[in-house]
Amino acid sequence: MDKTPFELDIIAQPGALRAIADADINPGLQTLADRAWERVVFTGMGSSHFAGIPSWRSFTAAGQASWAVDTGQLLDTPELITPRTLVVITSQSGASGEVVALLEQRGEDFNPGAVVGITANESSSLALASDVTLLLHSGDEATVSTKSYLNTVVAHAIVVAAMTGSDIGAVRAEARRLAHTVDQIIRTVDTTQIAERTLEPQRPRLVSVGRRDDAATALFAGLITKESSKVAIEGHIGGQFRHGPFELAGAGLTAFLYGALRDDLDASTERLASDLLATGAQVILVGDLEVPGATTIDVPVATPMESLITGAVVAELIAVDLARVNGVVPGAFAFGSKVTTAL
Numbered sequence: 001m002d003k004t005p006f007e008l009d010i011i012a013q014p015g016a017l018r019a020i021a022d023a024d025i026n027p028g029l030q031t032l033a034d035r036a037w038e039r040v041v042f043t044g045m046g047s048s049h050f051a052g053i054p055s056w057r058s059f060t061a062a063g064q065a066s067w068a069v070d071t072g073q074l075l076d077t078p079e080l081i082t083p084r085t086l087v088v089i090t091s092q093s094g095a096s097g098e099v100v101a102l103l104e105q106r107g108e109d110f111n112p113g114a115v116v117g118i119t120a121n122e123s124s125s126l127a128l129a130s131d132v133t134l135l136l137h138s139g140d141e142a143t144v145s146t147k148s149y150l151n152t153v154v155a156h157a158i159v160v161a162a163m164t165g166s167d168i169g170a171v172r173a174e175a176r177r178l179a180h181t182v183d184q185i186i187r188t189v190d191t192t193q194i195a196e197r198t199l200e201p202q203r204p205r206l207v208s209v210g211r212r213d214d215a216a217t218a219l220f221a222g223l224i225t226k227e228s229s230k231v232a233i234e235g236h237i238g239g240q241f242r243h244g245p246f247e248l249a250g251a252g253l254t255a256f257l258y259g260a261l262r263d264d265l266d267a268s269t270e271r272l273a274s275d276l277l278a279t280g281a282q283v284i285l286v287g288d289l290e291v292p293g294a295t296t297i298d299v300p301v302a303t304p305m306e307s308l309i310t311g312a313v314v315a316e317l318i319a320v321d322l323a324r325v326n327g328v329v330p331g332a333f334a335f336g337s338k339v340t341t342a343l
Helices: 005-011 013-022 028-033 053-061 071-076 097-104 125-129 147-164 168-188 192-198 212-229 238-242 268-278 304-326
Strands: 039-044 066-068 085-090 114-119 132-135 205-210 234-237 253-260 282-287 295-298
Touching: 005 013, 005 304, 013 147, 013 168, 028 114, 028 132, 028 147, 039 053, 039 071, 039 097, 053 066, 053 147, 053 212, 071 097, 085 097, 085 147, 097 125, 114 125, 114 147, 125 132, 132 147, 147 168, 147 304, 168 304, 192 282, 192 304, 205 212, 205 238, 212 234, 212 253, 212 304, 234 238, 238 268, 253 268, 253 304, 268 282, 282 304
Parallel strands: 039 066, 039 085, 085 114, 114 132, 205 234, 205 253, 253 282, 282 295
Antiparallel strands: none
């Protein structure tokens, strides 16, 4: 069977990771790091926005007042941005409708101290309007986000390292190492049977759940699964799932739990898995945690970036197999498009 453009982009991810690891970094980033910021706001739409969740958590942990607000919301609340605010805007295309609209208001309702733009397109509106641009070096992408998402995770880690005084070289070295890990996962992880079980008629409900940094992966998985396989799935951040959506549990539910760590001092994920299994739900753990009755997709999760990268790749592979079981071409858009420009 010929590979679809979506699958070819998945296969190309190791090369894209090596490209961003080896690329020059805009020296203006260090200049911004040397300034005192009243607040830092991370914004974007879709998976571009989700990739900023770990950065927001890192900045907050470092004592920097930070917000993660999607660009649609930011358009409605421009008062959040002050002249002493650093805004980190992520748009893989650099042309998302909300991002372009926000940038067009600069000097009017939108008055940040500086803008860092993270994008794959050096000639995009975002790249041209940013004070400092970090390019993704992910190359062309045919359809649903794959290469650009992984490289966005790395770009955000570079921003965090620069702004918190950590070692950027270590981030780049880890990206190179993870290129090999991603290649191994693509070659060896088979999610066909999981997809077949998940789409059995008696299991009409799907959720993806992740805590801490891995909340980004759960939301990413929910988004790309809908886009690429036309299967309805809800992405949830950690404990939110228990506040209402847990009523979806039972034999009709499949729950994908990302960032499932064996040595996690917080047992919330393990407890959620056990509670879901007790209802008859199917539980898929992505990580190295094993819970009797659940299926574990065992991937390396030794560092936060490794968990983000490996979890995202697994989500992509699951989306491909769900699409095939669902009888659609993986990654082919039916009603939308690669770049969403409409508001």
